[in-house]
Structure formats: structure tokens, C-alpha cells
Amino acid sequence: MIADFGYGVLVVSFLVSFYSVFAAAYGEYKKLPSLVESARRAMLLTWPLLTLTAGVLVYLLVNDHYEVQFVYEVTSRSMPTYLKVTAWWGGQAGSLLFWSWLMSAFTSLVTFRKWDRDREFLPWVIVVSGVTMAFFIGMNVFYENPFAQLYQGFDGITPHTFQPADSILFTPDDGRGLNPLLRHPGMVIHPPMLYLGFVSFVIPYAFAMAALITGRTDDRWIRLTRRWTLWAWLFLSFGLVLGGRWAYDVLGWGGYWGWDPVEIAAFMPWLTGTAFLHSVMIQEKRGMFKHWNMLLIILTYALVIFGTFLTRSGVLSSVHAFAESAIGPLFFVFIGITLITSVALLIHRWESLRGDTEIKSMFSREALFLLNNLLFMSILIVCFWGVIRPLLTELSADTICKWYPAVQNYMTCQKITVGPPYYELANSPLFAILMLLMAAAPLSSWGLTSIGSFGKVNKVALAIILAIPIIPTAIWWDQLRFEFGSWATTIIVLMIVEIILTFIYLFRGAMWQAVIGASLVTGLAFATYTHNIIALIGFFLVALVLLVTFREFYRAARARAQAQAENFLVAFWRLVGRNRRRYGGYIIHISMMLMAIGILGIEIFQTETQGRVAAGDKLNLANYTIEYREIASWNDDPKGVNYTRAVVDVYENGIYLGELRPRKDFYFESQQSMTIPGQRATLRDDLYILLVDWEPASMEGATFKIYVNPLVNWLWLGSLLFLAGVIVAAWPEKDLERVTVRTGRRIHQTSAADD
Amino acid sequence: MSKRILRNTQYAILIALMATLFGALTAFAQDSTPTDDEVNKIAKQLFCPVCESTPLDVCPTQACHDWRELIREMLADGKSEAEIKQYFVEHFGARVLNEPPNKFASYAVPAAAFLLGAFMLFRGFQMWMKPSQTGPVVPESEAKPIPQDEYIARLEEEVKKQK
Numbered sequence: 001m002i003a004d005f006g007y008g009v010l011v012v013s014f015l016v017s018f019y020s021v022f023a024a025a026y027g028e029y030k031k032l033p034s035l036v037e038s039a040r041r042a043m044l045l046t047w048p049l050l051t052l053t054a055g056v057l058v059y060l061l062v063n064d065h066y067e068v069q070f071v072y073e074v075t076s077r078s079m080p081t082y083l084k085v086t087a088w089w090g091g092q093a094g095s096l097l098f099w100s101w102l103m104s105a106f107t108s109l110v111t112f113r114k115w116d117r118d119r120e121f122l123p124w125v126i127v128v129s130g131v132t133m134a135f136f137i138g139m140n141v142f143y144e145n146p147f148a149q150l151y152q153g154f155d156g157i158t159p160h161t162f163q164p165a166d167s168i169l170f171t172p173d174d175g176r177g178l179n180p181l182l183r184h185p186g187m188v189i190h191p192p193m194l195y196l197g198f199v200s201f202v203i204p205y206a207f208a209m210a211a212l213i214t215g216r217t218d219d220r221w222i223r224l225t226r227r228w229t230l231w232a233w234l235f236l237s238f239g240l241v242l243g244g245r246w247a248y249d250v251l252g253w254g255g256y257w258g259w260d261p262v263e264i265a266a267f268m269p270w271l272t273g274t275a276f277l278h279s280v281m282i283q284e285k286r287g288m289f290k291h292w293n294m295l296l297i298i299l300t301y302a303l304v305i306f307g308t309f310l311t312r313s314g315v316l317s318s319v320h321a322f323a324e325s326a327i328g329p330l331f332f333v334f335i336g337i338t339l340i341t342s343v344a345l346l347i348h349r350w351e352s353l354r355g356d357t358e359i360k361s362m363f364s365r366e367a368l369f370l371l372n373n374l375l376f377m378s379i380l381i382v383c384f385w386g387v388i389r390p391l392l393t394e395l396s397a398d399t400i401c402k403w404y405p406a407v408q409n410y411m412t413c414q415k416i417t418v419g420p421p422y423y424e425l426a427n428s429p430l431f432a433i434l435m436l437l438m439a440a441a442p443l444s445s446w447g448l449t450s451i452g453s454f455g456k457v458n459k460v461a462l463a464i465i466l467a468i469p470i471i472p473t474a475i476w477w478d479q480l481r482f483e484f485g486s487w488a489t490t491i492i493v494l495m496i497v498e499i500i501l502t503f504i505y506l507f508r509g510a511m512w513q514a515v516i517g518a519s520l521v522t523g524l525a526f527a528t529y530t531h532n533i534i535a536l537i538g539f540f541l542v543a544l545v546l547l548v549t550f551r552e553f554y555r556a557a558r559a560r561a562q563a564q565a566e567n568f569l570v571a572f573w574r575l576v577g578r579n580r581r582r583y584g585g586y587i588i589h590i591s592m593m594l595m596a597i598g599i600l601g602i603e604i605f606q607t608e609t610q611g612r613v614a615a616g617d618k619l620n621l622a623n624y625t626i627e628y629r630e631i632a633s634w635n636d637d638p639k640g641v642n643y644t645r646a647v648v649d650v651y652e653n654g655i656y657l658g659e660l661r662p663r664k665d666f667y668f669e670s671q672q673s674m675t676i677p678g679q680r681a682t683l684r685d686d687l688y689i690l691l692v693d694w695e696p697a698s699m700e701g702a703t704f705k706i707y708v709n710p711l712v713n714w715l716w717l718g719s720l721l722f723l724a725g726v727i728v729a730a731w732p733e734k735d736l737e738r739v740t741v742r743t744g745r746r747i748h749q750t751s752a753a754d755d
Numbered sequence: 756m757s758k759r760i761l762r763n764t765q766y767a768i769l770i771a772l773m774a775t776l777f778g779a780l781t782a783f784a785q786d787s788t789p790t791d792d793e794v795n796k797i798a799k800q801l802f803c804p805v806c807e808s809t810p811l812d813v814c815p816t817q818a819c820h821d822w823r824e825l826i827r828e829m830l831a832d833g834k835s836e837a838e839i840k841q842y843f844v845e846h847f848g849a850r851v852l853n854e855p856p857n858k859f860a861s862y863a864v865p866a867a868a869f870l871l872g873a874f875m876l877f878r879g880f881q882m883w884m885k886p887s888q889t890g891p892v893v894p895e896s897e898a899k900p901i902p903q904d905e906y907i908a909r910l911e912e913e914v915k916k917q918k
Binding site: 251252253258260261262288316317367370371374377378381382385386389390393411412414415416417418419420421422425426430608609610611612673675693694703705 | 790792813816817820851853854855872876879
């Protein structure tokens, strides 16, 4: 009964959102303000309606209504109440509803506030976000009903929305319970964060489409959605980091990122979103790249839906599963229609989007931002190709390869896996160049030498140096070795030296000090830490970016302190406060470098060993020795879990450091186990010990897998600083209203805060 | 006395011989049963044929446990890393490899896209920079600095004054 009520409200929500789309479009087209107002009210109604629907679902989850299929699949009596609530997004139907609920909340927020101010855009914002929302609610209504109930008929127990004839409601005694891997706190917060990021990116997209539809193609839509974009980016970024932390703590493979297609599905909109965040600044300030920004937000939206499609349609496990699933083809069609429509609108408005300024120098800030965009797009293509290639080869195996067997000589005709080696090799040079750009970015704002004065000979030399690696790489690409002294590393080092020299030339004093500093840091790392050339290049770039950015903070704060006769710290505080976006951005750059230290550490220096030892025996790895002391195993019946916990003593160079307790939890309901590592975290490294769960464990013998993950904690530290940086950048400013209500073809910034 | 020395020397040689033999046997025994680390080194490069996106060295299923033992046996039989990987490819298809066999197809597409993007950007720069080159000559002092906001300009002035 309650489930039927929930479904009824869901259907009403669908109809209301559908109506609001129609009324807004028709009302605006025919200039009928009353109809537009009706559309707005309908849109505002969707949030309470969906909240009621979600409330019913949560009620069913918390109160063990196992006659509802979704409740049966994701909860069990032994689960604590908070996990029963979060099980809402623990399954397909619930997570689609969660998506719609967030979408309705955001759209309501946009249309509820400042309706009069943004009157020209908002009806179309309702149309665009309403279409997206109606699509997701429709999926719940027609294909993935979270309120479907189990009925016992002649053909067994099956879920149905409406009770079939000759059947009775079937209520299982207990549910199957949430997948134990999803019970970790990181996993409780990670999906909502990602979804928040996904959904809030729909808002800037909706405004962009509204701008294209109305022909108001100046940068007003960007100013209106600036903060939405930043918050969307924050949520998406933090969702990714939390997912990484969850993988590190729960999945038991000693890492945080496995280049899994599901991870990449969330990473791709982040890439275009990051590119967008950078390039809109140029549109705001210089009125350029309008086409490109439109294209970026369209791509981001398409990738948000594509990411949801990848994870929800089953296409990743097999293209056949996708074809058989109800929602897969629908997603595919939806992405196709929205993408084609958006691009068609963009082409329609192409002329009115022409930029009104030209670039002064190839090393100007605008040019650097464009280079940054090129790199983000290249990383996107690496990722996109890696994700779709297995799907394409699987598809071609059943089509072209069967029709024309001769093509088997030229192409892969079976499903393949694209794993970490591809992504790491293809992306690492791109990330390295991005870091170089980060080092140049702060300097580009302080006036610079034009490439014109760079001299023809120097330009040719630079072009040759940059082109050199292409030839040997093309010929001996399968023999690339990055050891110290190999030809590949020699070329890389030479290239970096050349680029740095160019930078020094272009940015003069600002750069050479940082280059000397970074070289000293690299020399120190060489003498005391590593001879690995890739790591040294990485450390050099990290040091360069950090020094340039710190110098920028110091220089500006000192200038302010003297100009305003302020204490240095006060000047620093006010400097950041008055230029939140710029200095928030720099804080984010610093945080990215801290993360880069962690990534370099775990990627390059991770060591591992595995071995079976009896109680009292030892295992060695790096400077660490672990001694297996004891083991205990007990059942927690109310929770339905068996815990097996080992205690090991940890020594470093013979000095006792303490004990660690790796354990494995076995969940009876789902017959799944989870390995919880024993971790000892320091800024230098993480000692990460797993009790290997597929081997029997007793005092006679237990198998341990030990990882030493150097520097990995800088990654988590960096992510905290990142959070602070985005909050600084996105914090509302007092004069926002004044800036945004101004109209005109293009507004030239008068405040550095908008830089 | 000399007999005792001789006997002791003989004992010492015997013990040394036995120790050497024992050491060799232990070493031989170690060779015959590859360690977990040696198995994992290869298993890391393979994906579980049955679980989705799970490397073989960390997959907890019984099937994967058995496959790891198979790798151990093959290593003990003296099979090389390439032979073991080939065995898995023959039995389960190329999808077990963590990197597709056709490396050219892997890297050619993103490399081509990057070069195309770089070329388009370069042409774009040429196009966008043209007006300033062909347009009226602008005095040096106006042409050089990129338009900055007032705040930065003020800040820059202050820095200059300090110098």
C-alpha cells in the first residue's frame, strides 16, 4: 500500500516535470507569461513531490518492507538504520531516483531565487533541466521502479508494479543486504558527492542552452553560473577523491586508483569541467573562446550522462548486456538527441558567438589557458578511447569480423582489456606538461615578452627540440625505457631543459629563481632519495610550481603590506579575501602539487611482498619487518559478520614501532568478504598490511600481503587543501549582485576578484 | 696431536660439505616452488577472466586462486613470463592481458588527436594574432602589456617602487 503510494507520487512527479517542460517552452514561444509562471510553479512542485517519493522509499527501507524488491535487494534486518537510509543509492532504481531528486532540488533553487533578475533565461533553464529530470524520473516510472513488489504466482516469485492476476504478495523474511563493500563510510558519502557534481553541472549547461536559444550569447550565462560550476567541480572532485580513499581502505589492493572504466566515467566530465572552469575566465575577461566554452559545457553535460550510462547500463561488462538492458539503449538515444540538439543550436548561433579580441602573444595568459584546454582534452581522448576500445572490439568481433573475416589480419576481433599501463604511459607526459603550464600561469599575469622578440633562430630551435622525440618514439615506440641514461629519458630531460630555458627567457626573473630553487630540490632528491628519472622530473615540476606560486603569494602580499601599511599576515589575508578566485585557484594548484607528490610516490616507489608465515615468524619489506603474533576469529551475530583479525608487531630497522591489526570480515548474507588493511601512516610512507582473504588463517599459518606506499599521504593532505582552495574561490562576494545585474554586450572586469 | 688435527679438519670439511649441500638443496627447493611475489609479478599483468576489471593478483575468487597456483606450477616447470601470458591468452582470450596486444591502435588514436589539436591551436594562434600584426602600428608602450585589471596594475607599480 505504502509502496503503491510512493509509485503514485513518482508518476505525478513525472507528469508535473513533463508539464513544466512543455508549459515553459510553449509559454515562452507564444509569449504567454501566465503559462511560463505555471511552468515555474510546476517545476517548484517537483522537489516536494520527489522528496515525498524518496521519503516513502526511505521509510520502506528503514522499516524492512522486504515485499518491495528494491528493499529486499539492498537491505537486511542486521543493517544499522543509517546504512538502511544510505542504501537508497546502493542500487540501480534508488540511485536513479536520487539523481532526479537532486536535479529537482537544484532546478528549484535556480528558479526559486532571482526569477525576475534572470527572467529571460529561466524558462529555458526549466525546459533543459526539466527534460533531463523527466528522462530520469521516466526511467524510474517505466523501467526501474523502486517500488515494484514481489508477487508469488504460478510462474514463481517475480517483481511487478501492479499485482498480477492469480498472485499473492510475497514478503521474504529478510533482505539480501547491502554489498559489504558499500558499507564503508567513504562509500556512503562518495556516490552522493559524485551525483551532486554530476547534477550541478546540468545547471550551467541549462543556462548555456538558454543563452543559445534566446540569442543572448554574451558571457552573462557564465557569470550567472560561475558559482554553480565551481561547486559542481568541488563535488565531483571530492567524489573522485573519496572514491579513491574508499578503494584504498576497502578494496585491498594497496592502491587508490585502478583506471577502471567506472572511475574513468566520473573522471571524464571532471576533465572537461576543469577545462571549462579555466577557459570561461578568458571569456569573462577578454570576450574570447565563446564557441569553445559552449562546446565544453555541452561536452561536460554529455559526459555526465555518458558516465551515468556507463555505470548503469551494464555496457562495461558486455555490449550484449547493454543491448538486453532496458535503460541502456534509452540512455544512448538520450545522449545522442541532446548532443545533436545542443551542437545544432551552437551552429545556429555561431556568428553571434564570435570573439571580439585577438591574442597578443603565444605566451599570453589566454594562450596558456588554451594550451591547458588542449591538454585536458587530450587526457579526455586518452580516457575515452581506453573506455570505448574494448566495447568497439567486442562489437566488431560479432559484426565486421564475422562478415569480412579478412579484416582479422588488420584489427583486434575479440574483447580486450585496456588496463593501467596504457593510461599511465599515455597520460603522464600530458600531466607533466600541465604542471609546466601551472608553473607559467601565475607569471603570465605580470607582463611578459612576446614570442615575436624571441628570435627566429630560437623559435626554430624550440620547434626542433619539441619535434625530436616524435621520430625515435614512432620508430622504437615499443622499446621505450625510462631508466636513467636511456635515450628516451635523455630526450625528455633535454626537452624540459629547453622548455625551461624558454620560460626563463619569456618570464625573466620571475622564472629563473624558481628554476634554481626547483633544481636544488631535485638535486637534494637525487642525493638522498631516488635516482629514478621520472620521479626526479616529477619532483622538479612539483617544486617549480610550488615555488612560483608561493613567490606569487609572497610578492603580492608584501606589495600590499607596504602600500596599505599593513602587517604582512593581515595583508596576506586581505589579499586572498579580495581576490578569492585568483588565490583560491593558486591554493588549488598548490593542493594539486601535494597530490602529485603522493601520486608519484605510490606509482613509482610502491613495493610489495606476500608470504605465508606461522605465528612468531617474520616477513621483511623495505626497512620494515612484521612479526605475526596472534589471530582471533569471532562472530557478530546481530550484524551477520565473522571477523578474523591478526595482530602483527611492526619493526623498522629493528626498532619496535607498534602493532597493526589487519582483518577480514566475512558477511554471511551475501557470502562476501572484505579485507581491512592494518595501516601505519606517516608523511614518509604508509605501511599497509592485508590478511589475504583467500587463504586459511590460523596460528599455524596466515598469508599476509604487505605494501609500502611512499609519500601517499600527501595525496590525502592535498585533497584537504584542495577543498579549502575551492571554498575560497567559490565563497560568495559582497559585490556579486552589482556585477551580475549589469547588462551590456560584454562586461569588462573592474575587479581582480574576477580574474 | 696431529691425528686429532687431521680428524678435526676432516670433520670441519664434512660439516662444510654438508652445509654446502644443504644450502644448495634449499636453494634448489626455493627454485622449484616459486614465491608468492614471483607469482604475483605475473598475475598483476593479467586480469581475472571471470571477474570484471579485477587484476588476477588481488582477485579473491577460488577460480583466480587456482589460476595463481597454475602460474606457480608453470613457473616451477621453467616456463617464462611470456609463455605463461600466452597460455592465458590462448585459453581465455586477449581480454586477460592488462594491455591490449595491438599497442599501435592504443596509442595512435590519442597521439593523432593530440597532434591534430596542437595543429589546430597553432593555426588558431596565427589567425588570432594576425590583426595586431597587419593593423595600425601601435606604440610600443601600449602594445606590450596585456590589459590588466587596475588592482594588478597598482600592485605592479608598488613592486616596481620597491626596487
